[in-house]
Amino acid sequence: MKLANENLGRRGFLAGSAAAGLVIGFNLLPGGARAAAAPAAAKTFAPNAFLRVAPDGTVTVLSKHLEMGQGSYTGIATIVAEELDADWSKVRVEAAPADAKLYANKLLGVQGTGGSSSIANSWDELRAAGATARAMLVQAAAASWNVPAGEIETSNGTLRHAASNRTAPYAQFVSAAAALPVPAGVKPKDPKTYNLIGKSAPRLDSNAKTDGTAQFTLDVYLPGMVTAVVARAPKFGATVKSIDAAATKKVKGVLDVVQIPSGVAVVGKDFWAAKQGRDALNVTWDFAGAETRGTDAIVAEYKKLAEQPGTVAAKKGDAAQALGQAAKRVNATYVFPYLAHAPMEPLDVVVKLTPAGCEIWAGDQFQTVDQSNAARVAGLKPEQVTIHTLYAGGSFGRRANPGSDYIVEAVALAKAMKQKVPVKIVWTREDDVRGGLYRPLFVHKLEAGIDAQGNVTAWTNRLVGQSILSGTPFESFGVKDGIDSTSVEGSNDMPYAVPNLLVDVHNTKTGVPVLWWRSVGHTHTAFAVETFLDDVAKAAGKDPFELRRSLLSDPKQARLKRVLELVAEKAEWSKPLEAGRGRGIAVAESFHSYVAQVAEVTAKPDGSFKVDRVVVAVDCGVAVNPDVIKAQMEGGVGFGLGALLHGEITLKDGEVQQSNFHDYVPLRMNEMPKVEVHIVPSLEAPTGVGEPGVPPIGPAVANAIFAATGKRVRDLPLTPEKLKAAQA
Amino acid sequence: MVTLDINGAKKQLDIDPETPLLWALRDGLHLTGTKFGCGMAQCGACTVHVDGKPTRSCVTPVSAVAGQKITTIEGAKSKTAEAVRASWRKLDVVQCGYCQSGQIMAAVALLESNKKPTDADIDDAMTGNVCRCATYQRIRAAIHDAAQSL
Ligand code: FES
Ligand code: FES
Numbered sequence: 001m002k003l004a005n006e007n008l009g010r011r012g013f014l015a016g017s018a019a020a021g022l023v024i025g026f027n028l029l030p031g032g033a034r035a036a037a038a039p040a041a042a043k044t045f046a047p048n049a050f051l052r053v054a055p056d057g058t059v060t061v062l063s064k065h066l067e068m069g070q071g072s073y074t075g076i077a078t079i080v081a082e083e084l085d086a087d088w089s090k091v092r093v094e095a096a097p098a099d100a101k102l103y104a105n106k107l108l109g110v111q112g113t114g115g116s117s118s119i120a121n122s123w124d125e126l127r128a129a130g131a132t133a134r135a136m137l138v139q140a141a142a143a144s145w146n147v148p149a150g151e152i153e154t155s156n157g158t159l160r161h162a163a164s165n166r167t168a169p170y171a172q173f174v175s176a177a178a179a180l181p182v183p184a185g186v187k188p189k190d191p192k193t194y195n196l197i198g199k200s201a202p203r204l205d206s207n208a209k210t211d212g213t214a215q216f217t218l219d220v221y222l223p224g225m226v227t228a229v230v231a232r233a234p235k236f237g238a239t240v241k242s243i244d245a246a247a248t249k250k251v252k253g254v255l256d257v258v259q260i261p262s263g264v265a266v267v268g269k270d271f272w273a274a275k276q277g278r279d280a281l282n283v284t285w286d287f288a289g290a291e292t293r294g295t296d297a298i299v300a301e302y303k304k305l306a307e308q309p310g311t312v313a314a315k316k317g318d319a320a321q322a323l324g325q326a327a328k329r330v331n332a333t334y335v336f337p338y339l340a341h342a343p344m345e346p347l348d349v350v351v352k353l354t355p356a357g358c359e360i361w362a363g364d365q366f367q368t369v370d371q372s373n374a375a376r377v378a379g380l381k382p383e384q385v386t387i388h389t390l391y392a393g394g395s396f397g398r399r400a401n402p403g404s405d406y407i408v409e410a411v412a413l414a415k416a417m418k419q420k421v422p423v424k425i426v427w428t429r430e431d432d433v434r435g436g437l438y439r440p441l442f443v444h445k446l447e448a449g450i451d452a453q454g455n456v457t458a459w460t461n462r463l464v465g466q467s468i469l470s471g472t473p474f475e476s477f478g479v480k481d482g483i484d485s486t487s488v489e490g491s492n493d494m495p496y497a498v499p500n501l502l503v504d505v506h507n508t509k510t511g512v513p514v515l516w517w518r519s520v521g522h523t524h525t526a527f528a529v530e531t532f533l534d535d536v537a538k539a540a541g542k543d544p545f546e547l548r549r550s551l552l553s554d555p556k557q558a559r560l561k562r563v564l565e566l567v568a569e570k571a572e573w574s575k576p577l578e579a580g581r582g583r584g585i586a587v588a589e590s591f592h593s594y595v596a597q598v599a600e601v602t603a604k605p606d607g608s609f610k611v612d613r614v615v616v617a618v619d620c621g622v623a624v625n626p627d628v629i630k631a632q633m634e635g636g637v638g639f640g641l642g643a644l645l646h647g648e649i650t651l652k653d654g655e656v657q658q659s660n661f662h663d664y665v666p667l668r669m670n671e672m673p674k675v676e677v678h679i680v681p682s683l684e685a686p687t688g689v690g691e692p693g694v695p696p697i698g699p700a701v702a703n704a705i706f707a708a709t710g711k712r713v714r715d716l717p718l719t720p721e722k723l724k725a726a727q728a
Numbered sequence: 729m730v731t732l733d734i735n736g737a738k739k740q741l742d743i744d745p746e747t748p749l750l751w752a753l754r755d756g757l758h759l760t761g762t763k764f765g766c767g768m769a770q771c772g773a774c775t776v777h778v779d780g781k782p783t784r785s786c787v788t789p790v791s792a793v794a795g796q797k798i799t800t801i802e803g804a805k806s807k808t809a810e811a812v813r814a815s816w817r818k819l820d821v822v823q824c825g826y827c828q829s830g831q832i833m834a835a836v837a838l839l840e841s842n843k844k845p846t847d848a849d850i851d852d853a854m855t856g857n858v859c860r861c862a863t864y865q866r867i868r869a870a871i872h873d874a875a876q877s878l
Contacts, residue, residue, distance in 0.1 A: 206817045212760070344826040669864045
């Protein structure tokens with residue numbers, strides 16, 4: 001099984017792109033039209049925008065979603081192949097071109113990958129696409145064999161008519177099927193007959209990603225291409241005052257020094273020349289409009305705001321009155337730092353700009369947004385901008401941003417260079433860590449009231465932090481009445497049945513650009529809600545699992561309750577642990593998937609601790625590919641744990657203090673716990689798994705540490721130093 | 729002119745001898761399997777073998793490896809390398825895949841010097857290789873699996 005990009009060298013890569021463009025161009029036919037419009041392509045069967053079957057029987061699935069590690073290509077292909085009854089060894093995936101009409105994400109309204117929506121979005125669309133194609137192949141065979149279509153069976157890329165003992169591979173009827181009208185309303189399969197869904201077909205990208213042939217943006221080399229490294233402002237919002245490029249121009253291989261809106265680009269014949277040139281560059285910056293505060297000042301301001309009422313995001317009963325009447329009150333304040341995404345492949349992009357159009361190669365997570373932003377900067381129409389989506393070496397949200405920062409920067413540079421040659425911009429790790437668009441810094445203040453019987457009677461949660469969506473073209477999508485849903489998700493809709501609830505929020509402004517980061521608002525709300533609930537359990541004298549169970553009483557929370565119970569069972573929640581070890585539990589619904597986790601931790605008196613084991617229960621509807629789901633839970637646990645233990649971007653006088661993996665520390669092999677994943681069998685429509693594994697891990701671990709030591713750290717990251725201080 | 733012995737072939741490159749091997753491989757020879765992740769020996773994405781030893785090519789000037797045998801992911805074809813690759817595929821280790829050339833090169837070097845590594849050996853050998861997708865559990869399992877098959 002091969003992906004389209006696999007095993008292609010530079011020339012093959014370019015030729016492949018061009019060829020795909022032709023075929024796709026003819027593919028895009030509205031429903032009901034004749035499938036074979038162009039005689040030259042009549043042999044390929046392409047009934048819709050999502051798949052085509054070649055004369056040799058190869059099935060190519062066009063993915064509108066980016067493959068950035070989450071397994072979307074494999075999952076998407078599984079859905080199509082299942083309904084088509086395709087031979088899995090003949091299935092490939094190719095990135096769809098940017099086209100808002102054909103390939104918009106139904107959740108986002110633009111072509112883009114986010115909100116853990118790839119599989120949920122594809123479910124109806126691709127089952128229909130696959131089933132329709134299958135029906136047409138059957139129809140073609142029925143006509144040729146002169147038998148009723150209903151008597152023809154299909155499996156593994158083969159058609160069979162039992163009564164007359166005839167079989168044929170799909171390849172044989174590709175041309176005939178291509179000539180048929182596309183039927184409407186073909187029904188997808190009965191789930192009982194699934195052969196691929198639920199069976200963990202191997203990942204389609206494993207081969208290319210283990211022999212070095214997988215094509216990432218960094219691997220694109222176009223004829224005549226130059227490479228640029230950009231000196232960007234050391235404080236957010238600063239601008240270039242003057243440039244001294246004398247030393248830079250002496251560096252061998254440096255070709256040009258170009259001022260662009262985001263800074264100063266040093267263009268070289270290759271990366272090393274450009275990087276050396278940038279090291280030698282002297283830019284004087286104008287800090288007049290820059291953010292010059294440090295994160296200490298920002299946190300202090302947020303903590304003050306947390307004492308003032310904010311905009312109400314959820315209200316039930318009268319929380320103030322219930323708190324006044326409570327037998328016991330519990331409160332806590334949390335600080336969540338800025339976090340960088342730090343995908344393994346730093347940002348990079350290749351742009352080829354000509355008077356007629358613009359071609360962009362990127363691990364593009366936001367195709368039609370990037371297309372229109374690029375068009376605006378280039379002075380072209382969106383349809384003149386072609387996006388070649390390649391594998392992304394991780395993203396975690398960074399490669400989808402409303403301003404398309406890394407894309408428009410390269411288009412601006414190509415334009416400033418008078419479109420002479422294609423240009424690749426490479427961000428160094430330092431550029432990436434210091435480049436902004438962070439998970440916003442948040443302060444949470446929570447208070448709960450408990451009555452004499454130990455019932456939770458009141459819950460308040462005040463959030464202070466920057467809105468991700470306000471002021472962007474996505475404002476109307478997620479901001480209502482001054483509430484950015486991505487700030488409060490998980491807090492305003494927290495699942496526990498508490499009679500009196502008040503959640504309010506302050507949308508702050510800073511000069512630090514922010515963005516969604518794998519699981520977005522849930523990155524902080526789940527931690528606040530789930531660790532605070534354990535504090536409440538302790539004050540009420542209740543077991544954390546039992547308290548959750550009793551508070552998930554609303555029938556709407558049945559699926560969340562189910563994963564809670566499953567994880568407790570699998571982790572043997574009630575089995576005692578030896579001294580110095582603790583178990584913590586946490587649950588979160590995010591992106592319509594339900595995840596519960598139990599973490600087991602060994603903690604030492606010196607503050608050091610180790611997460612030994614994490615048990616995960618997940619309900620994401622139909623498990624299209626259980627092994628990919630497990631992988632995403634494992635990865636979500638590791639990614640979230642890294643942030644909990646180490647993740648922190650701090651600013652001093654407006655300057656980011658971290659720069660690379662030595663001080664913006666990722667989780668490493670020796671810190672990875674043993675992760676065990678249990679999937680709830682379900683016939684509900686599938687939902688996402690890329691993000692939902694992340695929210696529960698932080699609170700599960702913090703709760704385990706609390707169970708082991710009785711101590712809390714509420715100012716993340718949760719470091720041994722802070723835990724030691726709390727234990728002193 | 730610098731002459732390098734890469735994957736069994738001699739390559740001549742007209743570059744500054746201080747150029748890191750990583751960029752000579754990538755921009756000079758378009759051997760793109762070796763990746764850039766940090767540029768300061770912090771992530772292992774750029775790991776290649778120099779005379780069989782795992783080496784961070786991002787901080788290794790080409791002048792330091794002239795005359796030595798350099799193996800990249802593209803040239804990793806030894807029995808151990810093929811076993812590692814097979815285990816990686818069998819367990820579907822990869823996610824985004826960007827770190828995996830480096831992970832595989834580090835794992836091959838480990839197994840070539842230690843036929844049955846323990847979990848502690850794996851921690852020692854692999855902790856320098858970052859995977860932001862956190863595929864660590866499967867990397868560990870795949871190393872054990874490859875050791876078993878060898
Ligand atoms: S790029 Fe060489 S160790 Fe990170
Ligand atoms: S697989 Fe993505 S960084 Fe390792």
